[in-house]
Amino acid sequence: MEEAARRVISVIVINEASVLSRITDLFSGRGYNITSLTVAPIPESRYSRLTIVTSGSVRVMEQITKQLHKLIPVLKVIEHADLVEKEMALVKFPISENLSDISTLCSAYNGNIVNVSEEVIIAMVADEPKRVDYFLSAVKRFHPKEIVRSGAVALER
Amino acid sequence: MQISGAQMVIEALIAENVDTIFGYPGGAIMNVYDEIYKQNSFKHILARHEQAAVHAAEGYAKASGKVGVAMITSGPGFTNAVTGLADAYMDSVPMVVISGQVPMSLIGTDAFQEIDAVGISRSCTKHNYLVTDAADLPRILKEAFYIARTGRPGPVHVDIPKDVTAQIATFDYSKPVELETYKPNINGNLRQIKKAMEAIAEAKRPLFYLGGGIINSNAGEEIRKLVQMTGIPAVETLMARGTLRFDDPLLISMLGMHGSYAANMAMSETDLVIGLGARFDDRVTGKLSEFAKNAKVIHVDIDPASISKLVNADFPIVGDLKNVATSMIEIAKTTIDKERYTPWLDTIANFNKLHPLSYKEDTVELKPQWIIQRVGELLGDDANISTDVGQHQMWTAQFYPFSRPRQWITSGGLGTMGFGFPAAMGVKVADPSRVSINFTGDGSILMNVQELMTTVEYKLPVINIILNNNYLGMVRQWQTLFYNKRHSSTDLSIQPDFVKLAEAFGGIGYRVGTKEEFDAALKDAVEKNVVAFIDVKVHRLENVMPMVPAGGSLFNMMLEYKEK
Incomplete structure (x- = not known):
């Protein structure tokens, strides 16, 4: 096979x-x-x-x-x-985590902090699915509370 | 024209030249039945079970080539019809099935007789619709008929909520169907056809592999011509029986699990498979890796998804067989030399001589194969032949002398027991001048036996020949061969009195134990022209042979099995 x-x-x-x-x-x-x-x-x-x-x-x-x-x-x-492929992920962190560290990491993956409330930080990245994988393993040390991935979208080059 | 949804259904059926529909009324479809009552343009046949109504519509469609129509109510009416939809889907039968649904306001509330009908039928129809506005009905019904009969034909299900059948809207059926996402390719690529014909001219042992698509595209005449002028031998699938006349010297018989030795050996030895409207089904190919191992493959089919699905096609041709065959005939006139295949025909003749399709007569008991051959001798072309599913079906496919397309009506893909009797009823409606025979078994006939009432009521004289071996014979055969004779739940020694059963409904019954009795019974039933059961006691342990065990290679056939 x-x-x-x-x-x-x-x-x-x-x-x-x-x-x-x-x-x-x-x-x-x-x-x-x-x-x-x-x-x-x-x-x-x-x-x-x-x-x-x-x-x-x-x-x-x-x-x-x-x-x-x-x-x-x-x-x-x-x-x-031959395609351009992107996927988005939203990640929720406790407010106790380091905001600027998270922000720096996000920018390396084409993302940023999109919301900060009294209790949580929400970050967004949009990148190739493989790189979203990397991002998600890199942020593990910030104790993410919730992760949502969008699934990929693609366009022929 | 401003009319109700229910009236639109009637108008659409009239516009589609429907002469007969099969159905069963109920709450959600009552508005439509009320309009059926008021009209005289087409006939409604009240089956006694929704499944039978759909099978009858299938039989009608298969025998006539027209779109069959069935009508049912919501909930259980619909779920009973699902087997018929699935059967039609597997065998590519053009059909429109209209079901009632609970009113729009009740959808999703678990209302009385509510079921998500389109959710259920999605996977067993070519397409389906839930009508939410009567204004859409003319377009949807027109599309339904168009989709059912074009491309690879199939069943289309239209589910209409009760309030939509009462709603008034504009009816205009004159607009042509516009489906930008559905445009079946009907003309095969000529360059590809030419390449295929070159391969045929170069092959030494080519073989036509004829499938049910030939019947669906009404290409029987073209295929006969093509076979005759090329002098290339042909095997038929179960669904293609009748494409070539039984006595055509180039017809090797059926192939597959219960195909003839010669047909299966020819398929194993060929160097070029010319697949025409066949889909390389597992009951045909046996073990895929061993199937036509040394052959190139030409595959003509209207459904691109059938091509290279199981067996890779070297020459894929998507198109309507009638058109493609016509092109092939044109090219063959100048490129094909019949003489070339003579040695190949000799090889096949030898296969035939070695192990012809046969059975052993018994001095005491009747053999089912004899009954089938006998009907062939007595009625031949004057009968249309339906079957149920099981041993009797395979014996009929093997031994009946078919002489034309649409003479043979069977449930191939889904293998639906209970198909035969209602289908034979639909066949009788479509072709009333011929005798409608249903070969059945003592197991199958009890599934939809209630159609005795319908056939008696509407004077549709179906002759059911029950090849009665007091077993679920095919399963019993597998248990004998592969389960060390543990006949689990297949012994049907306890049976109704089939003669009395037929009589209870107003039909006529015959009990037959000898050849003479059979001849007399069949003659009497045909002459009296009434619904009949001919209960034929046959040899209990007869097996369908040859047999390629499931998953085995075509050339590894069991040729006979001796009961010890």
Whole structure:
């Protein structure tokens, strides 16, 4: 069997009821993986764009692409080869942690402190998914209370 | 025209030239049934179970090539219909199934007879709709019929809340369907077709692998011509039976788990598989890594997702078979030399001689295969043949002399017991001049036996031939072969009196133990033209042979099994 590699695909769909379940049902029904999924309407159009991070062999990827195409509301499936890929993460720290250390670390990962309240600091980074991984391990020493990742979005170069 | 949602359903069905629908009423769909009552344009056949209504619509669609229509209510009405939807999805049957739903204001409240119908049908339909505004109904119904019959055909489910069927809106059915995200490719790429034809001209042992897509695209005539003019032998899948006439010298028979020795050996020895509307199903290929191991593969299919799904295609061609075959015929006229394949045909003739499809007659008990062949001798082309699922189905596929596409109606992909009787009813509606036979087993017939009532009521004389071995025969066969004869829950020694059962509904029953009795019963049933059960006691332990055990290689067939 071929190696299952990480891949990113974008799917342009008509923005209508239940279109997201059609996509996720297809993945679960046929046993394909979803590592992350983001979806939002494309401005000034009747379409939405999904970015799906998945994994599979070349054959599985070909099936995923074809099966997605077969869904009636799917306009386009783009299997990315050369892409710019970004992911966002929000992290909540206790107020007792060092604000300026966190801030410095954030700026190294294309981010900053976005909110400071009486009890917590919230930081945001936006970078390649791999680098978001690095960031999240680097901030472990600041005792993060809560982490949320957005899932990747991508554009062909 | 300002009309109600319910009236729109009627108008749409009329505009689609629907002559018959199959259904079962209930609370949420009552507005539509009220309009059905008021009209005379099409007939409604009241099945006695929603599953049967959908199978009947499938039988109608398979026999006629038209879109079958079924109508059901919400909740249990819908869930009963799911098996039919799944069956139609697996076998690419064009169908529109309309279900009632609780009113919009009650959706999501666990209302009486509420179920998330589109949520359930999503994975077993080609497409589905929940209608939230009557103004959308004309467009949705038109799209539903269009999607069902175009591309790779399939079932489309339209779920309509009760208040939407009462809502008044504008009905205009004249707008053409515009689906920018759905445009099936029907003309195969000519350059690719040419390349494929070159490969055929160069091959030494090419083999046509004919699938159900031929029937769906009405390409039977073209395929017969193509096979005849190239002189290349052909195997058929279960769904393709009838594409070539049974006596066509180039037809090797069915391949796969219960395919003939010659068909499976030909597939194992070929150097070029020419797959036409077939999908390399596991019951056909056996062990994938050993399947047609030394062959290149041409694969023509309307569904791109079927190509290179399981077996890599060297020459993928996406298109409607009728068009592609026409192009292939044109090219073949100048490029194909029939003589080239003569040695290959000799090899296949030898396979046939070595182990022809056969069975051993018994001096005491009837053999199921004999019954099937006998019906073929007596009725041949004058009958349409439906089946349920199990041993009888495989024997029918092996031994009935099919002579035309759409003569053979069976549940292939899903393998639905209980399919046969209602399907044969739909077939009779679509093709009333021919005898509608349902070969069934003593297990299958009890799933949807209630259709005795429908067929009697509407005078749809389906002749059910029950090949009765007092077993769930196919499972029993596997238990014998692979589970050391532990016949777990397959012994059906306790049975109803099938003759009395048929009579209780107003049909006619025959009990048959000899060849003479069978001939007399069939003749009488055909002459009387009534719904019939012919209960044929057959040899209890007969097995379907040859057999490729699940996951085994096609060339490793069990040819016979002797009960010890």
